[in-house]
Amino acid sequence: MGVVPIRHHFLLVLLSAAARSQVNPEMCRYPLGMTGGQILDEDISASSQWSESTAARFGRLDFDNGDGDGAWCPDVMSESDGLKEYLQVDLRSLHFLTLVGTQGRHADGMGNEFAQRYRIRYSRDGTHWVAWQDRKGRQVIEGNRNPYDVVLKDLEPPIIARYVRFMPVTDHSMIVCMRVELYGCQWLDGLMWYSAPEGHQMIYRGLDVYLNDSVYDGVASDRLTKGLGLLTDGTWGLDDFLHSPIYGMWPGYDYVGWTNKSFPRGYVEMVFDFDHVRNFTSMKVHCSNMFSRGVKLFRQASCFFRSQGEWEGEPVSFKPPADRVSQGARFVTVPLGGRTASAIKCRFHFSDLWMLISEVAFQSGSAVYNTSLTPRKRGHPTNALPGEDPTHKVDDSNTRILIGCLVAIIAILSAIIVIILWRQVWQKMLEKASRRMLDDELTARLAVQTQAFSFLRSSSSSSSTSSSSEEEGEEEEGGGREGEGGGSSGSSTYERIFPLSADYQEPSRLIRKLPEFAQSAENLSASRSARLLLQQGVGPDAGAPHYAEADIISLQDGPGSASSCSSIAAFSLLAGREATVREFPRDRLSFQEKLGEGQFGEVHLCEAEGMQDFLDEDAPSVERSSGGAPLLVAVKTLREDANKNARNDFLKxxxxxxxxxxxxxxxLLAVCVDTDPLCMITEYMENGDLNQFLHQLQLGEGPPTTEEEVEEEVVGNIVSYRKLMSMAVQIASGMKYLSSLNFVHRDLATRNCLVGRSCTIKIADFGMSRNLYRGDYYRIQGRAVLPIRWMSWESILLGKFTMASDVWAFAVTLWEILTLCQEQPYCQFSDEQVIENTGEFFRDQGKQVYLPKPACCPGDVYTDLMLSCWRRNAKQRPSFQEIHCRLMETQRSMLASA
Structure with missing residues (x-):
């Protein structure tokens, strides 16, 4: 067990009367004890068993003590009696479950039985059972394909339960065996269920926004009762409630909302029931405050308490301060004053037309006992609820013994931490020594390369100009990030639970073992030496301008924060005269909504009044508004507390x-740099980004029939294949222009393409700054984020970003377009498995997995274009000039056949 889990459990012991306010599903992924034995045999039961050697107690993942046949196997004959077979696990207290793992029968290599599919049912009280279903209503979970491999499935939404049943789904004649593990953490809130009115439907600018509790597991009618749902799933909504951090969900999905038109008394009443009597210190409610759309925080919260019998007459009231400045969603903490109760009834009063809540959490302590920390006793009845066991009483006479044990634990933990830190120091020292030896070796090789370069320069300067420029641009684009792009995700705070092959290596370790890494490092050093000679006027291109490369941007900590300086912001400097950009009056900018936060500051969507007067005559591509109406623009602002380096980067x-x-x-239309904060104003297309635009459309089954459809090719929510190819041609055209300037985008995707009138497409760089797309980026060692699902293998493993890596990303973008952005690329893979797949591209043993051919994609477009963009050898990938030419030919052939 690692240091962080030890410290976590120790704090639970030390603070036995406290509970956390929220649970983080990304961190709450601990194995709960089927494999490790923390779950006792008497807590594992089953509907039936094939034999004594396949009893329920043998259904533990990756555990084989030699006594049984290595798994639980139900008696298939009982299926004829109508009994549903299940393996049940009693966790003895409420837990927040985020992941399940299954495995077939091992039996020392003799078993070949496994469950191909299964369902899960769960209960919090042992009497009311709920069938789990995912966020789209599917109950059946895909299981194993062989008896050995562990298959892990994320539970979306998570489960809050004490009892869990695994129910195999199979043919009655087939023998099924299972081994299971549960992953999660203890549900310290103690909330058993909440009751609330059903959410309402909002109509916003013709868009249906459903604000109901879609994952509620109780009784759902006019009022929700006896269940838990969105308000306890550990995921809170974004600032803009029309978007969701969960990929593919409908507008308003994360919030439960009500309109005051349906509540004549002016408040929404919710009831929260807990597992036992608790001392409540506070309640945290996550609310939307987008007042520009009629949504505000609640005006007042009044909470009543009940330990048993009737509700107490004196409530606790709290009024949060009104906020008409920031429209960001936030947690509002309601102090509960240490009141004792097993149930709380809260009335949330409206302050505007709508009130939206996405999460509710409680801070409390046990009033008499703490079931979460009481050791389990053999023979304890499995159907007892938390808090019903009279043996769970506090023995004050053992206080001194408890303190002594805690002191001993602290001493042991301190010693372990010191040992681990000492080992890390020695490892770093050894790594530095090995790097120093490698640097000495590269220095010797670099001297040889420098002499060879000087000789070639003096003998054939004219013939090497073009080739050296190309090599320099390619190596400089990728060299600045070598080693960083292939970093691992840092030390995990929980035990690794995703099943990877035995030879899997973290990217940072993998690149050190690659047989071509030493040669790549040698070539990279030679390239940097050549570039240094050129900058000093020694090489054949002396005096010519050179391109500089920006580093990967650090990601600020905090939920939802992301870096905005991707793609175009990381472009190389372009040679030639500087273009002039005019100063725009700040008072003509009208704020519409916040798009996101980035490296420099914030990105806002604004209307610019009179912007037409500031546009150059050579700006025909800018969509001008009709009738002198304000122009929709995106405004990037620099933080007022930004340092000198950030200011220089912004100006660059x-x-x-x-x-x-x-x-x-x-x-770029104009700037505001006369006073702080510094701003740059870029155009923003009226239809938003391409990802969200396509996600709302459906592909037409046939060609357009009327003249209007031929002209538009997007009728209602139906789009033609011809129009999709037109979008791809436009993106290829823009990338052809950037490649002609030796610009490397680094983050080409549909989220970074904007859509204007008549489906005009323009390449941008707003994707990384938006919370909506934070799931598309992978955090590297807590410092940087990378769009790994769009990146080539050499960009991930070697940190090389070139025109060829942009070609790879273009093919992924084309795949997005042809699938109408209904799925994330490699959606069946976790981020770590995507990285492992890039290792297969490097090894090139035929095990790499490609994105599948979209249903509407012709075979020649997939095989001749997309697969060629994903070739292992970057030099064999087509250029953007070739890609644009191929797509134009495809488009002409479609027009000819229409």
């Missing part, structure tokens, strides 16, 4: 953006 991005002139590239 302005210089880079001012030079881009292409119909399919987002244009």
């Amino acid at each position: 991005e302005i210089r880079i953006m001012s030079r881009l002139r292409d119909p399919n590239i987002v244009r």
Whole structure:
């Protein structure tokens, strides 16, 4: 067990009367004890068993003590009696479950029985059982394909339960065996269920926004009763309630909301029931405050308490301060004053037309006992509820013994931590020594490369100009990030639970073992040496401008924070004269909504009044508003407390953006740099980003029939295949322009393409700054984020970003377009498995997994274009000029056949 889990459990012992306010599903992934034995044999039961050697107690994942046949196997004959077979686990207290693992029968290599599919049922009180279903209503979970491999499935939504049943789904004639494990953490809130009115439907600008509790596991009618749902799933909504952090969900999914038109008394009443009597210190409620859409925080919360019998007459009231400045969603802490109760009834008063809540959590302590920390006793009845055992009483006479044990535990933990830290120090020292030896070796090779370069320069300077420029641009684009792009996700705070092959290596370790790594490092050093000679005027290109590369941007800590300086912000400097950008009056900018937060500051969607007067005559690609109406723009602002380096980077991005002139590239329109905060104003298309635009559409079954459909090719929510290819042609055209300038985008995806009138597409860089797409990025060692599902294998493992890696990302973007962005690329893989798949691309043993052919994609487009963009050898991938030419030919052939 690692240091962090030990410290976690120790704090639970030390603070036995306290409970956390929220649970984090990303961290709550601990194995609960089927494998480790913390769950006792008497807590595991089953509906039946094939034999004594396949009893329920043998159904433990990756555990074989030699006594049984290595798994639980039900008696298939009992199926004819109508009895549903199940393996039941009693966790003795409420737990928050985020993951389940299954495995077939091992039996020392003699078994070949496993469950291909299964269902899960759970209960919090042992009497009321609920069938688990995912967020789209599916109950059957795909299980194992062989008896050996562990198959892990995320529970979305998570389960809050004490009892869990695994129910295999199979043919009655087939023998089924299972071994299971549960992953999660203790549900310290103690909330058994909440009762509330059913959420309402909002109509916002013609869009249906469903604010109901779609995952509630109790009785759902006009009022929700005896269940838990969205308010306790550990995921809170975004600032803009129309979007969801969960991929593919409908507008308003994360919130439960009500309109005051349905409540004549002006408040919503909710009742919360707990497992036993508790001392409540506070309640945290996550609310939306987008007052521009009629949604505000509750005006007042009044909470009544009940230990047993009737509700107490004196409530606790709290009024949160009104906020008309920030529209961000936030947690509101309601102090409960240490009141004792087993149930709480709260009335939330409206302060506007709508009130939206996405999460409710409680801080409390046990009033008499604490069931979560009482040791289990053999022979304890399995159907007893938490708090019903009279043996769970506090013995004050053992206080001194308890204190002594705690002191001893602290001393042991301190010694373990010191030993671990000492080992880490020695490992770092050894790594530095090995790096120093490698550097000495590379230095010797570098001297040889420098001499060879100087000789070649003097003998054939004219013939090597073009090739050296190309090599320099390619190596410089990727070299600055070598080693960083392939970093691991840092030391995990919980035990690794995803099943990877035995030869899997973390990216940072994997690249050190690659047979070509030493040669790559040698070539990289030679390239950097050549670039240094060129900058000093020694090489054949002396005096020519050179391109600089920006580092990967650090990600700020905190929920929902992301870096905005991706793609175009990380472009190389363009040679040539600087373009002029005019100063725009700040008072003409009207705030509409916040798009996201980035490296420099915030990104806002605004309307710019009179922007047409500031546009250059050579800006035909900018969509001008009709009738002098304000123009929709995106405004990036620099933090007022930004340091000098951040200010210089911001100004450098302005210089880079001012030079881009292409119909399919987002244009820098104006700046506000006369006073702080510094701002850059870029165009923003009226239809938003391409990902959300396509996600709302459906593919038409036939060609357009009327002249209007031929002209538009997007009728209602139906889009033609021809229009999709037109979008791809425009993106390829924009990337062809960037590649002609030696610009490497690094983050090409549909989220970074904007859609205008008549489906005009322009490439941008807003995707990383938006909370909506934070699931598309993978955090590297807590410092940087990478869009690994769009990145080539050499970008992930070697940190090389080139035109060829942008070609790889274009093919993934084309795949998104042809699937209408209904799924995330490699959606069946976890982030770690995506990284492992890139290792298969490097090894090139035929085990790599490609994105499948979209249903509407012709075979030649998939095989001749997309697969060619995903070739292992970057030099064999087509250029953007070739890609644009192929897509134009495909488009012309479609027009000819129409």
